[in-house]
Amino acid sequence: MKFKRLSLGVYQANCYILHDEKTNETAVIDPGGGFSEIRRYIEANRLKIKYIILTHGHGDHIGALRELKDYTDAIVCIHREDQEMLKSSRINLTVFMGYPDISMEADRLLEDGDILELGDIKLNIIHTPGHSRGGICVYCEDSLFSGDTLFTGSIGRTDLNGGSYDEIIASIKDKLLILPDNTAVYPGHGPSSAISIEKINNPFLR
DSSP: OEEEEEEETTTTEEEEEEEOTTTOEEEEEOOOSOHHHHHHHHHHTTOEEEEEEOSSOOGGGTTTHHHHHHHHOOEEEEEGGGHHHHHOHHHHOHHHHTSOOOOOOOSEEEOTTOEEEETTEEEEEEEOTTSSTTOEEEEETTEEEEETTEETTEEOOOOSTTOOHHHHHHHIIIIITTSOTTOEEEESSSOOEEHHHHHHHOTTOO
16 A cells, blocks of 8 residues: 555645555545645546545545545545535535535445455544544554544544544544554644554543
């Protein structure tokens, strides 16, 4: 697996573009803005976009979704608990964040334990509610794309609609900290980390 991180949009959300080097089948995780930058990378590497995976439905992670969907006709995936958020620009907050008004249906509703394939690569979907009801992380080849569930030295906010502090802590401790210590953590905002580092240094998890 090869991937590229782009920090995009007003809120500098991390967009990850993952691809299988044999087939060039690709998934874009959280196209939060900057469609032209995403498109340049796709075209420069001749990538075939199969999936657009949303770790949750908040506006800062979906700002370029409509443009990317129109450009690629890829399969838009979100957890079933966040599907209503994606359908409403008022709930997903794009209407308040300065992004294009996004109100659309997903093509595939995800469940905990689902696996999406890019060539020989398997993307494992982990449902991690707490930041939103349908928050997910994507685990693949010792890498965890953690959305707004787990950050370097912090956790996602829990004061928005569908958020729960108890749920996010349980999600992290019960589903993420059980991953191998050498698992790299690539969050929805900010720098990367590792499971071993978060176990020791994250003040919310002690």
